[in-house]
Amino acid sequence: MTISAGAGQAHLDTSTQPARLRIAGDWTLPHYARLRQLARQLTGRYDHNTPIDLDQLGAIDTAGASLLVELLGAERLGRLADTAVHLPGSSRALLQTVYCSMQDFCEPLKEPELNVGIQLLSRIGTAVSTVWQDTLQLLGFVGLILETLARGLLRPKRWRVTAVVAHIEQTGLDAAPIVALLTFLVGAVVAFLGATILSNFGASIYTVNLVAFSFLREFGVLLTAILMAGRTASAFTAQIGSMKANEEIDAIRTLGLDPMELLVVPRVLALLVALPALTFLAMLCGIIGGGVVCALSLGISPAMFLSKLQADISVQHFLVGLVKAPVFAFIIAAIGCLEGFKVSGSAESVGAHTTSSVVQSIFVVIVLDAVAALFFMEMRW
Structure with missing residues (x-):
């Protein structure tokens, strides 16, 4: 049976015993479609013991060689490339190269699920390792x-006072309105909830103590620190990260300047000044918000509110809240600047590290x- 495919041919010669598969003509890319159809028609009409005759094989390229691999198998084609002495050297070399590449190829193993x-557990371990590395x-x-x-x-003489003042304005003065508004509203909510519960026990007057204790010890500094973490830490990371992505920090080092002294220290000092001041503002606005609710809902006049505040609340609670502000400020500034230095050279990295900060x-x-809070409770402060 003979099937022609343009210049390339292949037929199974059954006139001899045993039958012989004869391959002739040009097995090249222009004849690929018809040669592939030919190879499919011959599949199954011979076995691995059938002799192969390549003496009449003409031109061949990688497309034709791949079809011969499909037709004969890579290992058998490699043996024929060594024994077909009538083939041109270039054709034998190509067949040998295709054979070697097929030998080296292996199906990628699918990782077991x-x-x-x-x-x-693996994800938990990775997360713990990441947290440990970030902590270090x-x-x-x-x-x-x-x-x-x-x-x-x-x-x-190396202090950068101008940079510190500029950052104080950005982190402190510009944030004052949002801090004041937020703490005023939270103070009003706390007073309203406290009055609702305490009125069931006839102790509405103690709403003053609730508002004062909560804002002087916890809410004032905590709300301010969280706002600064979202507003200022992200700004520090974005600013330094953009400089890192634009290679401006490398330029600073090339000029013989210290990025820590130039970029980090002014931001840390500015936040060390701004956060305690904002904390004091937050305490004041939170208590004012509670006082407004007490005056409108409970009939507690401002004079009575201030009198109760002065009689029952000592300055110790104010100091407990205020002493935490510099610690929070230092940590927020350090994390914001550190994440900025971790940025690589892409905008995506800037966004990822800003979120992380x-x-x-x-x-x-x-x-x-x-x-x-646990420490001060144990110390009875």
Whole structure:
């Protein structure tokens, strides 16, 4: 049976015993479609013991060689490339190359699917490892900031007062309206909820104590720190990250300047000033919000409110809340700047690390506040 495919041919010669598969003509890309159909028609009409005759094979390229591999098998084609002495050297070399490439090729193994429990444990382990590495990096960066601050104390001429004042304006004055509004509303809500519950026991007057205690010890500094984490830490990360992506930090180092001294220290000092001031504003606005609700809903006049506040609330609670502000400010600034230095050269990296700085700052602030609350409770402060 003979089937023609343009210049290329293949037929199973049954006139001899045993039958012989004869391949002739040009097996090249222009004849690929018809040659492929020919190869499919011949499939199954011979076995691995059928002799193969390549003496009449003409031109061949990689397309034709791939069809011969499909027709004969890679290993058998490799043996024929060595024994077909009548083939041109270039054709034999091509067949040998195709054979070697087929020998080296292996199907990629599909990774076995892990059990859901193992995958969960793996993800938990990866997350714990990431948190540990981030903690070590943060501690190292905090140490570097403290070292730079210590060196700056010995060289006052290197202080960048203008940059510090500019950052105080951005992080402090510009944030004052939102801090004041938020804490005023939260103070009003706390007073309203306290009055609703305490009125059932005839103790509505103690709403004053509830508002004062909550804002002086916790809400004032905590709400302000969370706002600063979302507003300021993200701004620090975006600013430094954009400079990192644009290779401006490398240029700063090339000029012989210290990025820590130029970029980080002014931001840390500015937030150390701005956050305690905003915390005081938050305490004041929260108490005012509670006082407004007390005056409107409970009939507690401002004079009575202030009198109760002065009689029952000591300055110790104000100091407990205010002493946490510098710690939160330092941590927020350090995390924001560190995430900025981690940015790679893409806008996507800037966005990812900006999000990470906000999440880390809020998480660390809440954890530190919980630890501080337990400490002050045990110390009976």
